[in-house]
Amino acid sequence: MTKRALITGITGQDGAYLAEFLFEQGYQVHGMVRRSSSENFERIQHLRDKVQLHQADLLDQLSIVRLVEEVQPHHLYNLAAQSFVPTSFEQPLLTAEFTALGVTRVLEAVRTVDRSIRVYQASSSEMFGTVREEPQTETTPFWPRSPYGVAKVYGHWITVNYRESYDLFACSGILFNHESPLRGKEFVTRKITDAVARIKLGLQQKLRLGNLDALRDWGFAGDYVRAMWMMLNHDVPDDYVIATGEKHSVREFADIAFQHVGLNWEDHVEVDPRYLRPAEVTTLCGDCAKARRVLGWAPEVSFHDLVRMMVEADLTRVKKEIE
Ligand code: NAP
Ligand code: GDD
Numbered sequence: 365m366t367k368r369a370l371i372t373g374i375t376g377q378d379g380a381y382l383a384e385f386l387f388e389q390g391y392q393v394h395g396m397v398r399r400s401s402s403e404n405f406e407r408i409q410h411l412r413d414k415v416q417l418h419q420a421d422l423l424d425q426l427s428i429v430r431l432v433e434e435v436q437p438h439h440l441y442n443l444a445a446q447s448f449v450p451t452s453f454e455q456p457l458l459t460a461e462f463t464a465l466g467v468t469r470v471l472e473a474v475r476t477v478d479r480s481i482r483v484y485q486a487s488s489s490e491m492f493g494t495v496r497e498e499p500q501t502e503t504t505p506f507w508p509r510s511p512y513g514v515a516k517v518y519g520h521w522i523t524v525n526y527r528e529s530y531d532l533f534a535c536s537g538i539l540f541n542h543e544s545p546l547r548g549k550e551f552v553t554r555k556i557t558d559a560v561a562r563i564k565l566g567l568q569q570k571l572r573l574g575n576l577d578a579l580r581d582w583g584f585a586g587d588y589v590r591a592m593w594m595m596l597n598h599d600v601p602d603d604y605v606i607a608t609g610e611k612h613s614v615r616e617f618a619d620i621a622f623q624h625v626g627l628n629w630e631d632h633v634e635v636d637p638r639y640l641r642p643a644e645v646t647t648l649c650g651d652c653a654k655a656r657r658v659l660g661w662a663p664e665v666s667f668h669d670l671v672r673m674m675v676e677a678d679l680t681r682v683k684k685e686i687e
Contacts, residue, residue, distance in 0.1 A: 370435050372396040372422065372470065373443030374415065377546045378486070380407035382441060382589040387414050389593070394435045396420045396428075396444065407546050422466030428473040432481070439596045441484045442470045445516075448550055449490065452512035453642055463515035464522075471526045471534065482533040482596045485523040488516045489540040489581070489607070489648045499581075499651035502538065502603050509643040520603075527601055535595040540607035540650045543670060544585040545677030552614055553582065553674060556621050561678035563632055564625040565686065571632050574639025576615040579647040583608045584665035584673075594659040607650025608663045620671045625679070 369386045373379045374395030383393050393415040395408070408415060418434065420427035422444050432440070445463040446452065452459040467485060474481045492500045493509035508514045520536045527534040547554035552573065562568035583606075591606045615629075622629035655661040665673070 366390065366392050367439065368392045368394060368435060368437045369439045369441065370394045370396065370432070370437035371441045371443060373445065373486070374417070375404050375407060376443060376447070377407065377544060377548065377585055378443050378542075378589055380411075380546055381544065381585050382443070382592060383408060383411055383415050385586075385589050385593060387411065392416075394418060394437065396431055398422075422462050422469060425469045425472065428469050429476055432473045432477045436478065437481055439482045439484070440470065440474060441486075441592060442467060443486045445486065446512070448548070449510045449512045450641060452510050452515070456511035459511050460515050460518075463512060464518035467519035468522050471522060471532070474532060475526065475530055479530060479532060482601070483523070483535070484592050484596050485519055485534065485536045487520040487523070487536040487538045487603075488513070489538060489650060490645060491517045491520060491538065492648060493645050495647060498647070499607070499609060499649045500605065501651045502605055502654055509645050510641070513645075524603065533596075533601045535601045536603040537592055537595055538603060538605045538650075539588055539591075540581040540583060540605070540648060542583045542585040542588040543674065545674055546585065547674070553617060556618050557671070557674040557678045558682075559632075560621045560625055560627070560675050561682040564627065564679065565682055567682065567686070569632070570634055571618075572634050572636035572639065573614065573618070574636065574641070575644055576613065576618070576633070576635065577646070578614050578644065579611040579649070580614075581607045581609065581611050581649045582617070582667060582670060583663050584670050587663045587665055591655060591659065591661045594661050598659060602658070604655040604659065605650045605652050606655055606661070607652045608667070609649065609651060610667055611647060611649040612667055617671060620668060621675050624672055624675045
């Protein structure tokens with residue numbers, strides 16, 4: 365029997381990688397997309413004849429119930445969210461509606477339609493905020509530092525609660541930052557690699573960034589979507605930290621990215637206070653020992669290879685654009 369998977373947030377970075385991965389595993393892949401005045405399917409363009417898209421919105425309970433009824437998925441991956449931290453300071457209520465209450469709407473739909481559907485919730489290392497220990501594990505207490513982080517803490521605990529209350533097979537993946545050539549250009553890694561390509565090709569002079577000292581545990585999105593699938597295919601539902609265990613600064617990321625094209629980052633990067641946050645997460649570093657032990661998951665792409673992959677992809681894309 366062909367297994368059906370439903371992905372909310374299929375038009376995002378992770379949705380695109382996960383759709384491709386699940387398709388390769390033999391799944392029939394369905395994606396939830398929200399209505400917009402213009403299509404936003406660039407990341408899944410190459411999969412358009414393979415995935416089935418359905419309109420629904422995290423803000424609209426009935427639309428999610430109808431979608432789950434229609435698709436009857438075996439596995440549901442809830443990746444949709446307002447995922448950009450600075451926007452969460454500007455739009456905290458909308459962020460809570462999408463990123464926090466949206467999770468309950470998805471879980472309620474599953475509870476109403478079919479409790480045997482396995483659910484993955486996209487939780488985040490941003491929940492650790494002001495870190496209480498290093499590295500962070502599944503038992504490290506949360507201290508979120510943004511409305512986004514607070515919303516994700518709600519999403520995490522409501523997932524655990526539905527598992528405990530209704531015996532749902534619901535897993536929360538606490539994923540540390542993961543990047544790729546499909547990353548949105550507002551996130552710092554892609555902002556840097558896009559600018560490196562444009563500066564190298566003479567289209568831009570300067571790159572304005574915020575806190576260069578911030579430390580993140582950056583992995584490759586392609587590795588991380590595999591972990592989501594492993595969680596839903598394990599015997600018992602549980603929560604897992606997914607991380608590389610290495611941390612690097614924004615400055616170091618920029619240094620490697622500029623070096624890769626023969627440039628010195630210090631000649632191009634300027635600090636702009638506009639990109640500083642009201643409250644910052646200064647450091648994150650995860651310990652994925654549980655995922656290694658129980659799921660057999662390990663990251664495959666190194667930090668240096670990730671930076672190079674992203675710079676190369678942006679160079680190729682920008683060159684094509686100016687041809
Ligand atoms: P992303 O690129 O920002 O994608 C977010 C997705 O959510 C998009 O498909 C977006 O659709 C959809 N969405 C937003 N609001 C919606 C709504 N009201 N109804 C339906 N869909 C809606 O995010 P990502 O990097 O792929 O991350 C996937 C998930 O993992 C998110 O929940 C994120 O918070 C979480 N996460 C990400 C990371 C990371 O480092 N990438 C780490 C930990 C956790 P549109 O295309 O229509 O905007
Ligand atoms: N976006 C951005 N832009 N960040 C900058 C900049 C800049 O110009 N300059 C410095 N930074 C710093 C931020 O202050 C932050 O400390 C770090 O770079 C990473 O910022 P982002 O790439 O925006 O990611 P994030 O860590 O805030 O959030 C991402 O990772 C979370 C997991 O920990 C997002 O993908 C979240 O959705 C995800 O949950």
